[in-house]
Amino acid sequence: MSTPAGPTAYTELDLIARAQRGDRHAYGELVRRHRAGVVNVVYRMCGDAHLAEDAAQEAFVRAWQHLPGYRPRSPFRNWVYRIATNAALDAMRREPETVDLDELPLADSHAGPESAMMRKERAGLVRQAVLSLPPASRVVLVLREYEGLSYREIAEVADIPIGTVMSRLNYARSRLRRLLASELEIA
């Protein structure tokens, strides 16, 4: 006797349709599929793992509430990313101290080999530099560099024209190149 297929066997459109009808298991599978991307976007936006996890959960809750109005004209991922970036900005507004650049660990005193310490230090500098960008440019940079979205997809997520995506990306990269000039020379 064949058993009914679990949510993992469904296509994304099936899961969305089921979740729109109130199926929590289907929505759970959607959350599972997009968790990593959403958490990554939020983490790159705010620089704090726990805040990122909380904001990512908040984003999925908001997505659930607005799911009946979602139409799959654009990919679900882009739609959730849009909600996630807004949730990240809200979380940063609520807890601005989490973006305090001075609190970010630049080096680990317990680190072993020197190269590992340098890598950690470099990662801290990069994170600081990204967090110093204005939120509007940061969103565009994070979606491009860490999630690999195309200009069109970024425009859709951020709800801005493609020309604005290009100019914000250009601004973010120029600023990062100035801030990270010494690291870029070493690399």
Place this chain on the structure above:
Amino acid sequence: MTEHVTAWLEAYHDGELHGRRLRKVEAHLECCAACRLELERLRGLAVLLQSAPAAEGLASPDRFVYQVGLRLPRRPAQPVWQRALNVGWRLAPVGLLGAWAFVQTVLVVAGVLGTAVQVGLGGDIAAGLLSVSQGASGESELGNLSGTGLSNLLPAALGVLRTGGPLGWGTTLAVALLILIGVLYWSWLASWWVRRRHLTPKGS
């Protein structure tokens, strides 16, 4: 050497250039060391950005899904009237086709009976049935209308209203119904097409 392509280097680096512009940038990069260096810097920045690791110490996927599930508010089920409306919308074309078939059948039957009366078949029964769907003096009313002056227009119009025009009320009503059914059916098809476009993801 061709003009520098600095303005398009980022789009090139991001794989966003296509066609003629892509070939132009590629051709320029082959012969311009300054633009190649600029491109290398962009690539270096991308590598450096990737050196910052992803978040660590996060909950497992299962735990994350569980935690989200705990926070999900109960979403009210779709109201009964909305569900009924959805079912009605889906069944609308079947109903319209049924109505169209019914009106067509009535027209055919009326035509057959009319012919039977004209050739003298069926007698009183057919005449009785036809009196419901046809005016008694439809053709004469049309003649009256074309020949009347302005003073006789009102009585003629009243006559048309009373009899239903040259075709009689039955036929006029049937034709109007057919037109209405046609309009409703095409409207439903148009709305179905629009709805389908909304439900279909881009690029699929």
